[in-house]
Amino acid sequence: MADTYDLVILGSGPGGYVAAIRASQLGLKVAIVERERLGGICLNWGCIPTKALLRTSEIYHYMQNAESYGLKADNVGFDLAKVVDRSRKVAGQLNAGVKGLMKKNKVTVVEGVGTVTAKGKLSVKQGDKTVELEAKNIIVATGARARDLPFAKADGKTIWTYRHAMVPTEMPTKLLVIGSGAIGVEFASFYNDMGADVTIVEMLPRILPVEDEEVSAFMDKALTKQGIKLLTGTGLEGLAPSGSGVTAKIKHKDGKVVEETFSHAIVAIGIVPNTENIGLEALGVETDRGHIKTDGYGRTNVDGIWAIGDVTGAPWLAHKASHEGIIAVEKLAGGSPHQMDKANIPGCTYSRPQVASVGMTEAKAKEAGYELKVGKFPFIGNGKAIALGEAEGFVKTVFDAKTGELLGAHMVGAEVTELIQGYVVARQLETTEAELMETVFAHPTLSEMMHESVLGAYGRSIHY
Structure with a gap:
């Protein structure tokens, strides 16, 4: 006899496990199906362990340039095995954290390969054993995998x-x-x-x-x-x-x-969505180049089947998946959440220097017909950036000249992946240049450049 739930989620990445937690908070009986490790690609093989590696290379760079800070670091080197081990331990720690969250929120974790066999029904293969699940709603959160070159499949060696x-x-x-x-x-x-x-x-x-x-x-x-x-x-x-x-x-x-x-x-x-062999074709779930088509709430064209995260298309970002999970669960539970607005999803690149952005680029805003006011402020004009020895980069803001709407924000330089959220909040609150200009920014901080960029768009920059 099948185990029955209000909601079954196929995939436990940042979309799936966040959706499971929110569903539990709303009083739903929830199960999550995972074929590998809780946390999905992001936690185990993507966002988190790569940032651990990048932190190592950042520190290594600083050690090699210690003299510029008045320090000495001789015979600087690294142990590659230990660098990798640290990254894997970080991922392992967070994987254990997700397990704890599932237990805390009374989410049933079903390990195995899941297939949607009919509306409201899943079959989970666990080696020689098969477990049957039933649910009023199913969320597909199976993510995506790396795309191979058509003429050269990755071999893991070279x-x-x-x-x-x-x-x-x-x-x-x-x-x-x-x-x-x-x-x-x-x-x-x-x-x-x-x-x-x-x-x-x-x-x-x-x-x-x-x-x-x-x-x-x-x-x-x-x-x-x-x-x-x-x-x-x-x-x-x-x-x-x-x-x-x-x-x-x-x-x-x-x-x-x-x-x-x-x-x-x-x-x-790029990536390939994991939509094959999970039963979607037989149900008639609509896809576009492999990605599941959904509305602003995560609903597919098949009643009771929802989809979130990378499997639904760009942008392929963990925070987008998590937010989609919250929206879908609140909607299927009878709530009235806002629809996903992809224009307010920030993008981040954690290289050296870092890159972060939200909203329209200047070129896209012009193409859309806006009359623009554009501000730009360099890191070299910021005291904190100079003190950190990180004086390369800039903050750029793009405004609608008629309404003062912040159409987009773009940053490159040290720690901009942390700074961008200020502009994301501003866009979510539909803030204009007036509120941003009147906001007090702490000194000395890198965030002062965000203020200066806004001022610069209106000819009022103080330090540049």
Whole structure:
């Protein structure tokens, strides 16, 4: 006989487990099905362990440049196995934390491979055993996986996905990073700071192509200055293991194809949604290029079937998945939550320097027909940034000249991934330039640049 619940969630990533907790808070009987580890890709193989690695490379960079702070650090080095071990322990600690949260919130965890067999019914395969579940509602939160090159499948030896790149057994000497989105740039930054010779290949005309053009241009100069070779407008026509490394056929802007050998390559060209073999086709759940189509509440076209997170499409971000989970659960429980507004989802890249943004780029705002007021303030004009030895970067704000609406905010520099939330809150509250100008910012802080950028958009900047 099947176990019966109000809600069953397929997948325990940041969308699934957050949805489970909120459902429990609302008094629903909840089960969550997971085939690997609680916390999903983000916690175990993505957001969290990569930030642990990047923290290591950041500290290593500071140690190598200790003299600029009046310090001495001789014979600086690292133990790669210990670097990886720290990252895995961080992920393990948080995995245990999610287990604790499931227990605290009385969420039933069902381990195994889940398949939706009919509306309101799931079958979970646990080795030779199968468990049947029934629920009034099912949320699909199965996430996504790294996309392979069509002509070169990752082998974990010399051709890596992000999962391989997080647990290296050897340090690359000459690394090719294919793709310059957030994942590609973060790994390029990490391995470059740890001493590898890094090249990034990007098909589009600029790196970090979803960011504001000024941010991309700044990052191009910053990463080039750090020694990373950037090949934009460049295609990859072949990639194959070669001896102890990998040989790439790189098609440059001029059309010339050049072969070059690297010790390793990281493929960071996007993701593939995990929608296959989970029963969606038989139910007639609509998809678009593999991603499940949903409305602003996470509802699919099939009654009782919901979907959240990476499996529903861009932006492929953990915080987007979590928020979608909250919205879906509150809606299916009979509440009246707001619909997801993707324009208010911040994006962050945790490289050195960091990048963060929310809302429209200047170019997109112009395309949409807005008359703009744009402010920009450099890190070099901020006392805290100079004191930190982090004087490179800027904050940019884009306003509707007619209404004062903050259309977008874009940052590059130290700790901007922490600063961006101020502008996210401002957009959520529908704040205009007037409220931002009248807000008191603590001194000395990096956040003062946020104030100055707003002032600058209206010709009132004080320190620049």
